Amino acid sequence: MFSLLATTFDHFLLPTPASSVSGEVDWLFWFVTWVTVIFSLLILLGTVWLGFRFRHKPGINDIGRGPTHSNLLEIVWSVIPLIIVLLIAIWGFKGYMNLAILPPANDADTIEINVRAYKWAWEFTYPNGFHTNVLHVPVNTKIRIVQTSDDVIHSLYLPEMRIKKDVVPGRFNKHWFEANIISPMGYDLSRKKSDGSFEELNRSDTASYEINNEALEKGDPQELEKARSGFDIYCTEYCGTGHSRMLSKVYVHPDMDSYKTWLIAASNPYRGDPPAKDVGLKLATNNGCFACHSINGSSGTGPTWKDMYNAPVKLTDGKTVTVDENYVRDSILYPQKEIVLGFGGAMPSFLGKFSDRDIAALVAYMKSISTNFKGDAAEVNQPVPKLNEDKSKTK
Numbered sequence: 001m002f003s004l005l006a007t008t009f010d011h012f013l014l015p016t017p018a019s020s021v022s023g024e025v026d027w028l029f030w031f032v033t034w035v036t037v038i039f040s041l042l043i044l045l046g047t048v049w050l051g052f053r054f055r056h057k058p059g060i061n062d063i064g065r066g067p068t069h070s071n072l073l074e075i076v077w078s079v080i081p082l083i084i085v086l087l088i089a090i091w092g093f094k095g096y097m098n099l100a101i102l103p104p105a106n107d108a109d110t111i112e113i114n115v116r117a118y119k120w121a122w123e124f125t126y127p128n129g130f131h132t133n134v135l136h137v138p139v140n141t142k143i144r145i146v147q148t149s150d151d152v153i154h155s156l157y158l159p160e161m162r163i164k165k166d167v168v169p170g171r172f173n174k175h176w177f178e179a180n181i182i183s184p185m186g187y188d189l190s191r192k193k194s195d196g197s198f199e200e201l202n203r204s205d206t207a208s209y210e211i212n213n214e215a216l217e218k219g220d221p222q223e224l225e226k227a228r229s230g231f232d233i234y235c236t237e238y239c240g241t242g243h244s245r246m247l248s249k250v251y252v253h254p255d256m257d258s259y260k261t262w263l264i265a266a267s268n269p270y271r272g273d274p275p276a277k278d279v280g281l282k283l284a285t286n287n288g289c290f291a292c293h294s295i296n297g298s299s300g301t302g303p304t305w306k307d308m309y310n311a312p313v314k315l316t317d318g319k320t321v322t323v324d325e326n327y328v329r330d331s332i333l334y335p336q337k338e339i340v341l342g343f344g345g346a347m348p349s350f351l352g353k354f355s356d357r358d359i360a361a362l363v364a365y366m367k368s369i370s371t372n373f374k375g376d377a378a379e380v381n382q383p384v385p386k387l388n389e390d391k392s393k394t395k
């Protein structure tokens with residue numbers, strides 16, 4: 001009976017069950033709900049019936065002598081609730097343990113995703129270091145989530161996956177889920193077919209996935225359509241004025257290949273031929289350059305990049321050189337070759353990590369923040385030209 005009623009009311013109270021634990025969670029939810037409903041009704045009806053049955057009757061003033069004790073009644077109303085409550089406790093504890101014990105991190109079939117919460121957005125970091133504001137996962141794959149917050153307490157809630165956990169600053173909270181159905185996809189309003197209908201959003205096309213909450217609030221139709229695809233992600237810990245805007249999506253891919261295709265395309269900073277300086281900024285951000293280099297003129301572990309391009313630098317060997325493409329290239333690939341006066345040789349080598357195309361993009365970014373760059377400003381806004389060596393990388 002429970003499951004029959006449960007399916008009838010399924011989408012009334014609970015969103016689509018989409019993970020390996022949703023069946024169990026929903027069963028327990030409906031069990032508790034119906035036990036509550038049935039017992040509330042029994043008690044209410046009993047009270048009304050007893051009140052009516054033993055109401056005051058005119059002419060009868062004898063209050064009578066009813067039964068004072070019944071062992072049978074005492075046992076029935078103690079043991080039945082005890083069994084029900086124990087059932088709920090054991091069942092709930094099993095479910096809790098299942099969610100609390102993570103799949104092993106070294107399992108090849110498990111994907112670990114880092115979540116960073118801040119006022120007021122989510123950032124999901126994938127195993128290759130790429131991060132974005134939406135969550136992509138393959139279906140039927142265990143996902144370990146390791147999460148922390150930059151500022152206040154947030155809470156990561158994926159209703160369709162039936163998981164929720166606080167994101168607390170100063171510690172890493174972990175949980176996991178395994179999606180077992182593919183997420184719904186909306187339509188791409190920028191791609192109209194000849195019959196007037198729209199193409200379905202393509203799971204491995206990243207450009208159409210990143211959420212722009214500002215545009216969404218302004219009612220941008222493309223963003224509204226996107227909001228109809230994927231499953232929901234909410235923050236469920238009131239965290240300030242932007243709390244209600246901490247919305248995101250989880251996209252469940254039909255298989256590992258589709259997920260990987262997406263990840264490779266999304267991680268490629270050249271996707272969509274953006275301006276060279278933007279590629280450079282992305283490369284610098286993704287590779288941690290800003291841990292040591294500032295762009296505001298202040299020195300960190302390394303010299304600032306502000307006004308660095310085309311400026312003279314004094315080196316420890318007494319020479320003075322002007323920062324140009326080759327100097328930057330050498331600084332990145334062979335940092336110990338020329339060391340800037342006043343700085344230790346703490347710069348790690350990025351040999352093998354950056355192609356010359358990448359370095360051209362980094363230089364374009366450095367030009368864009370240097371008043372010593374006297375060239376055409378439009379230059380840094382052109383896409384980085386494709387070089388032969390990159391053919392294999394960008395496919």
Ligand code: HEC
Pocket residue numbers: 283284287288289290291292293301302303304308313323327328331332335336338339340343344345346347348350362
């Ligand atoms: C661990 C700290 C650290 C990180 C991370 C780091 N650098 Fe450096 N970098 C330094 C230091 C220290 C120097 C100065 C000493 C030297 O010339 O080797 C330097 C020097 C440089 C210079 C020459 C600066 C000048 O004023 O002449 C460039 C260009 C540069 N780094 C680029 C990068 C890029 C690009 C990245 C990221 C891919 C990066 N660095 C990451 C520490 C770092």
Ligand SMILES: [Cu+2]
Pocket residue numbers: 153154155235236237238239243246
């Ligand atoms: Cu929040």
